[in-house]
Amino acid sequence: MSSSGRAGRMPAGLSMRPASPFRLAGGSGRNWGRSQRGAARAGWVLSLPALAGVAALLVLPIGQAFYYSMTTWNGITSTWVGPDAYLQLFEDPTFLRVLENNGLLLLAMPVVIAIPLGIAFLLHEQIAGWKFFRSAVFLPTAISWVVIGVIAVRFYALHGILNSMLSAVGLGFIKTNMLGSTHEALAALAITLIWSQLGTNTIIFITGLAALDPSLAEAARVDGAGPLTVYRRVIIPQMIRFIQFAFIITVLTAFTAIFSLIFVMTGGGPDYGSTTLEFYVYQQAFSESAFGTGALLGVLLFVIVAGISVVQVRVLRARI
Amino acid sequence: MSQQAEQTELARSADQPDAGSAGLAGSASHGSPATVSSPARTRLTRRRRIRPARIVMFVTMIAVAVVMLYPLLYIVMTSFKSEVQYELGGGFSLASWRILVSSQPILRELLNSLIVSSCAVALIVVISTAAGFAFAKIRYRGRTLVFVLVVACMFVPLPSIVIPEYVNVSRFGVLDTYWGAIAVYAALGIPFSIFLMTTYFRGLSDDLIEAASIDGVSMWKMWWRLGVPLARPAMFTVAVLQFIQIWNDLLVGLLFLQNINDRTVTVGLALLSSGRVTSIPVLMAGSVMSIIPPIIVYLIFQRHLVRGITMGMGK
Numbered sequence: 001m002s003s004s005g006r007a008g009r010m011p012a013g014l015s016m017r018p019a020s021p022f023r024l025a026g027g028s029g030r031n032w033g034r035s036q037r038g039a040a041r042a043g044w045v046l047s048l049p050a051l052a053g054v055a056a057l058l059v060l061p062i063g064q065a066f067y068y069s070m071t072t073w074n075g076i077t078s079t080w081v082g083p084d085a086y087l088q089l090f091e092d093p094t095f096l097r098v099l100e101n102n103g104l105l106l107l108a109m110p111v112v113i114a115i116p117l118g119i120a121f122l123l124h125e126q127i128a129g130w131k132f133f134r135s136a137v138f139l140p141t142a143i144s145w146v147v148i149g150v151i152a153v154r155f156y157a158l159h160g161i162l163n164s165m166l167s168a169v170g171l172g173f174i175k176t177n178m179l180g181s182t183h184e185a186l187a188a189l190a191i192t193l194i195w196s197q198l199g200t201n202t203i204i205f206i207t208g209l210a211a212l213d214p215s216l217a218e219a220a221r222v223d224g225a226g227p228l229t230v231y232r233r234v235i236i237p238q239m240i241r242f243i244q245f246a247f248i249i250t251v252l253t254a255f256t257a258i259f260s261l262i263f264v265m266t267g268g269g270p271d272y273g274s275t276t277l278e279f280y281v282y283q284q285a286f287s288e289s290a291f292g293t294g295a296l297l298g299v300l301l302f303v304i305v306a307g308i309s310v311v312q313v314r315v316l317r318a319r320i
Numbered sequence: 321m322s323q324q325a326e327q328t329e330l331a332r333s334a335d336q337p338d339a340g341s342a343g344l345a346g347s348a349s350h351g352s353p354a355t356v357s358s359p360a361r362t363r364l365t366r367r368r369r370i371r372p373a374r375i376v377m378f379v380t381m382i383a384v385a386v387v388m389l390y391p392l393l394y395i396v397m398t399s400f401k402s403e404v405q406y407e408l409g410g411g412f413s414l415a416s417w418r419i420l421v422s423s424q425p426i427l428r429e430l431l432n433s434l435i436v437s438s439c440a441v442a443l444i445v446v447i448s449t450a451a452g453f454a455f456a457k458i459r460y461r462g463r464t465l466v467f468v469l470v471v472a473c474m475f476v477p478l479p480s481i482v483i484p485e486y487v488n489v490s491r492f493g494v495l496d497t498y499w500g501a502i503a504v505y506a507a508l509g510i511p512f513s514i515f516l517m518t519t520y521f522r523g524l525s526d527d528l529i530e531a532a533s534i535d536g537v538s539m540w541k542m543w544w545r546l547g548v549p550l551a552r553p554a555m556f557t558v559a560v561l562q563f564i565q566i567w568n569d570l571l572v573g574l575l576f577l578q579n580i581n582d583r584t585v586t587v588g589l590a591l592l593s594s595g596r597v598t599s600i601p602v603l604m605a606g607s608v609m610s611i612i613p614p615i616i617v618y619l620i621f622q623r624h625l626v627r628g629i630t631m632g633m634g635k
Contacts (some may be wrong), residue, residue, distance in 0.1 A: 040460035042539030047463075050451035050470050050510055057485070057507030058473045064484035119384060127377045135622065136385040139392070142618035142625075144568030146590045147607045151391045153593070154398075154600070161394070198388070200629060207630045256477035260570035260586075264593050278479035285483050286575070298480035309475040 062302065068295035075289050085296055095297075097272050098280045101186055105254045105276065108190040112197050112250050113243055119198065120205030121231065134206070138199035145196070145257075149264030152192040153179065182273035185266045189274050192261060193254055201246040208242030209235070248312045256305060277301045399605035406601045416601035423602070424592065426609055429585040432577070434613070436498055436584060437566040440505035441559050444513050447506070448558055452517025453547040457529055458539055467518065474511035478571060486575055501576040505566045513558045516631050520554035521547065553624075560621040561628040564614045585610045 069086075072079045081088075089095050119137060123130045140148065155161045156178045166174050178184040212235065220234045236243075259278050262268055268275035268283060275283065277297060285294030398406060402415035420426055454460075455467045485504055486495075494500035532542055548555075573587040583591075589606050592598055618625060 039458050039533075039539045042543070043454040043458035043460035043463060046450040046454035046458070046539075046543060047466055047470075049447045050514055051466055053447065053503075053507050053510055054470050054473050057503060058476045058481065058511075059469075061481035061484035061488065062476060064487070065481055068483060119381075122377050122381055125374075125377060127374060127381060129378075129381070133381045133385055136388045138622070138626070139388060139615075139618065142564055142614045143392075143611050144570070144586050144589075144614070146568070146570055146586050146593070147395070147611050148391075150589070150593050150603060150607050151395060154394070155391070195387070203626055203629050252475075252477075256479060259479065260568075260590065263570060263574075264590055267594070278477065281479045281482065282571070291483055295483050298477075298483060301477055302480040305475055305477050305480075 062299075065295045065298050065302070068292055069299045070296075071292040072290075073292040075291055078292070081292070085292065089293070089296060089300075094272055095280070098275050098277055101272075101274065102255060102276050104186055105190055105193070106251070108194055108254070109247060109250060112194045112201060113246060115194070116198050116201035116246070117205055117236075117239075117243070119202045120209055123202070123206055124209040134202075137202050140196045141199045143196075145260035146264050148192060148196050149261045152188070152261075152265050156188050179266055180270060182270050185270060185274040189258075189262065189265060192265065193258060196261075197250050197253065201250065204242055204246045204249075205239065208239050212238050244312070244315065248308060251308060252305060256301065277304075395604045395607050398601050399608050401601045403599045403601060406599075416599065416605045419599065420602050420605040420609070424588060424606065425580060426585065426588065426606060428581065429583060429588040430609065430613075432498075432582055433567055433584040433586065433610075436501050436505065436573075436577070437563050439498065439502045440509065440566050441562050443502065443506040444509040444562050445555050445559050447510055448513035448517045449548060449551055449555060450543065451510075451514045452521050452551070452554075453543050455514070455518045456521030456524075457526070457542075457547065467514075471511055471515045471518075474515060476511075478508060482571060482575065489576060496577060496579050496582055498577075498582065501572055504572050504576060505569070508572075509562045509565065513562065516558055516561075516628065517551065517554055519631055520551060524550055553627075556621065557624040557628040557631065560617060560624045563617055564625070567614050 070080065070082050071085070072081055119133075123134055123137075127133075153160075156176070157163075158175070158177050158180075162178075163172075163175055166172060166176070176184070178188040216238070217230050217234050220230050225233065255276065256278055258276070259282060262274060262276065262279045263282075266274040268279050272280075278301060281294050281297045281301065284290045284297060399416055400412045400414065402411075402413045405411040405413060451470065455463060489495050489500040489504070492500070494503070528546055529542055532546065537545075567584075568586060570586050570590050573584040574590070577583050577587065585606075589603075589610050592606055593603055
């Protein structure tokens, strides 16, 4: 696949600079000026639908959210609170709990990087049936969080798959009920998240491995390095930018894209034990009718995501 | 031992210089002896033996595949049981599928999902192909600024804007219509899709366009006659990525299509799963139903999906 190779060689991350601008090599004299004006018009008209759509449906709402965030608004009456709204929120123990849950989800990150790295190494060795294995690992990417959640509920349930597996190996006395426990519900959520992200990260790492310069690893082997040393000292360092990319993508997913998983698996409970910031937005706004607080939480989430993205772009730029 | 391992490693790297090249699957790959020098040949002969490490790797991957595929097998198997068979363990029947179709508006929901996802995907593809061409191939003032603004919106999380979005969509009177949901889905998909399309167009040579512009062809015609046909592979990638994403979304559907007649299959399934009395095999049948379209798209267009993710890593 030529294009994946091409993409793979390139540094991960956004380049905000458009590449070498196409120069109009128009004819001489006034014809030139006219065609350039025509080109500029075409450029604007072609990009206008995108600009208008993004401005109306993404940029404007962020502004609105910022405004709403400083009000108390139950859907009918709205009162201006001002910046104090932010300070009040940090005195709310439930909010702190939710923030802590977001932090705890980060504990899953080493696993969600390490396992796909291992799988990618194995697939890269092109063991028998690697194409089938690649498809199998990647398949959950096509499955909705809702269905994954439905399966996960069956897996963790009191009479579910996990417990029957435990009793099958003689550990029946454990009888877990992770989704019913305030602390374990978040762990169950994290494990499900790991399972579903294996495919995406594996694909990222396979691309990375395919783009490596094989001569470095070869040189190390000639110098007598064993396979493990080669991986640790030569291959992993070259993979850093792919690991970073996978890390960012997974954090963004965990913070902003698993609403449906929480909705189906735990509903945020028990006792906010598995509520993350994005789910708290929904709960506040659409269950408690606290639209102002919901908007405020949304703005905080936006700030967190923007922060992560800026760091991502910065770090990659510095590296390039 | 380490020396032997080293030699086999060397032999393999000589054998397969490019891992991306089409599959020399497994340990039984054969180098062509005619083309290798004699020391390499002895190494190759050694390599033909299946090494224990390869077996361990293979078994590990089997275990991984079981972990990944068993859940899917489980929902399919369970959907073909009646409530009683599910409780007791054995047997198969179509009872749960019959209950699903008669008690849930599942066919209507599938149709709704299809309408909403296809319209949103069509909008996204057209808009991003146009803008991507403009950003990559046409030079005009303000281009960089607009590009940065649009693409930076990739990082606007849906939960952050869902409340204002809800307010606006109701103000425009398109709440609980397809149009509201389609517009929101399209807007959410556009920034990343434009990023992909711009990346793709930048990778294409300017030669054709320059030649055409010398001939006095307008930018419009170039976009339509040259850009669009050349961009077909990238358009596929965008369409596949967005279709799967929109089909599988819950939040937008949950809030913007609340009528039972308008709701998408993902929403229907989430509500079904939160019902206390729902029969589990029926729920599984619904799950199977809802993942069939994205899985078909996945199986047919897997290559495009993978390319979309790797292209996302950027240029």
